[in-house]
Amino acid sequence: MKTTYLHNPGALKIDLMLRGIRLDDPVVKAWACGASGIDILLPQNTLVNIPCKEGFTKASPYLISKRGDDFFITDGKAEIPVSFVPRPGFYAKKTSTGVSFANIASSHGSYTVITPDPRCEFFSSKIECKYCAGNFDTEKEGARVYTIEEIIETVGAVLKEKSNGIIYLSIGFSKSDDGGMEFLKPYVTAIKKHFNCLVAVEALPPKDNRWIDETYAAGADSVLYNLEIYDKELFEIICPGRASLIGRKRYLDALTYAAKVFPGGTVASHLIVGLEPPGSTCMGIDHLTDIGVVPILPIYRPSGGSALRIEPLNAEIIIPVYKHLYKTLMAKKISFNWVRDLSMVTTPVEGRLLMGGQAADKSTLLEDFYKTKIGMKAAWGLSTLRRKLRVKDGGESAAVKKK
Numbered sequence: 389m390k391t392t393y394l395h396n397p398g399a400l401k402i403d404l405m406l407r408g409i410r411l412d413d414p415v416v417k418a419w420a421c422g423a424s425g426i427d428i429l430l431p432q433n434t435l436v437n438i439p440c441k442e443g444f445t446k447a448s449p450y451l452i453s454k455r456g457d458d459f460f461i462t463d464g465k466a467e468i469p470v471s472f473v474p475r476p477g478f479y480a481k482k483t484s485t486g487v488s489f490a491n492i493a494s495s496h497g498s499y500t501v502i503t504p505d506p507r508c509e510f511f512s513s514k515i516e517c518k519y520c521a522g523n524f525d526t527e528k529e530g531a532r533v534y535t536i537e538e539i540i541e542t543v544g545a546v547l548k549e550k551s552n553g554i555i556y557l558s559i560g561f562s563k564s565d566d567g568g569m570e571f572l573k574p575y576v577t578a579i580k581k582h583f584n585c586l587v588a589v590e591a592l593p594p595k596d597n598r599w600i601d602e603t604y605a606a607g608a609d610s611v612l613y614n615l616e617i618y619d620k621e622l623f624e625i626i627c628p629g630r631a632s633l634i635g636r637k638r639y640l641d642a643l644t645y646a647a648k649v650f651p652g653g654t655v656a657s658h659l660i661v662g663l664e665p666p667g668s669t670c671m672g673i674d675h676l677t678d679i680g681v682v683p684i685l686p687i688y689r690p691s692g693g694s695a696l697r698i699e700p701l702n703a704e705i706i707i708p709v710y711k712h713l714y715k716t717l718m719a720k721k722i723s724f725n726w727v728r729d730l731s732m733v734t735t736p737v738e739g740r741l742l743m744g745g746q747a748a749d750k751s752t753l754l755e756d757f758y759k760t761k762i763g764m765k766a767a768w769g770l771s772t773l774r775r776k777l778r779v780k781d782g783g784e785s786a787a788v789k790k791k
């Protein structure tokens with residue numbers, strides 16, 4: 389390992405999300421690593437969700453060790469103290485109808501994602517997003533719509549533990565023109581009626597802007613239409629359903645309109661880091677911030693059955709992207725208060741940590757390179773990547789290898 393990131397929590401968070409962690413203590417192993425990784429609090433209140441079950445984590449240089457009651461992360465050269473974030477107590481409880489709250493809600497840091505209808509119709513047409521690791525398969529046994537009452541009970545249980553929690557209502561694709569908002573609207577209204585909490589809607593863009601107005605009118609405090617991939621061609625390859633039934637242009641138009649309807653800093657869109665060249669993600673950051681949208685940059689996490697293996701992807705290459713995000717939001721004076729205390733995503737707030745002590749280091753040089761015309765288009769072998777993705781291999785792209 390050439391570089392140690394242990395002493396910069398922002399950089400360490402990125403490296404841990406990329407490489408995962410090993411757990412040597414069997415008790416910790418059994419207790420800590422849930423289906424979606426392990427939530428750890430790093431120094432400077434930096435919350436991270438670290439993969440610990442996936443195959444690639446076996447090669448991670450990071451190890452959690454326990455001495456007495458204390459936990460440490462080491463990279464073999466040094467170590468830092470960390471703490472485990474306890475699993476929410478409501479995960480062990482059920483609704484009055486007998487559904488485990490853990491099946492309905494997933495909490496990480498300040499936000500809790502609730503998906504009242506755990507299905508996405510892209511699956512039935514076999515045009516689902518190639519990275520999708522969610523349980524949104526309409527064919528899946530047991531998938532059912534949760535009632536408003538069940539969701540209200542769930543939100544009540546969440547807020548009992550996280551009084552300042554933000555509820556994200558998410559929905560997959562449905563063939564209706566409203567982006568799923570007609571279905572979600574009574575849930576939003578009921579939550580806002582029963583609780584004094586912030587609600588974000590994570591949906592697909594409706595065909596008609598009227599539904600964006602309706603989303604705001606229903607009481608949503610924030611809305612996310614996740615473009616996921618900025619590069620036009622890669623978007624079409626990786627997100628065939630989104631590209632053919634919604635279209636990249638509609639994403640950008642809907643986001644532009646939403647940013648005029650919702651308060652500043654509350655309209656956001658994901659761009660997944662690792663599914664396109666960093667220079668392309670930087671172009672996406674520039675475009676989204678130009679229209680007043682906050683880019684959120686989750687790191688692609690390969691998971692069993694749906695792994696897009698695109699190499700190379702390391703912290704040294706992608707840290708400049710997060711720096712670019714932070715600097716751009718600051719320069720354009722876009723508020724990013726909504727996007728904080730998230731364990732699954734490196735937030736713009738943590739971009740500040742990455743800037744610490746930066747002079748003309750290697751990251752700055754890379755970041756400057758991404759800003760050049762050639763860097764935007766050619767960095768990280770875009771043409772090679774496209775070619776790989778286009779090559780058919782038994783019905784699958786060569787770079788889209790199912791693990």
Ligand code: SF4
Pocket residue numbers: 508509510511515516517520521522524560561
């Ligand atoms: S829209 Fe894409 S990522 Fe979202 S649930 Fe459907 S297939 Fe998965």
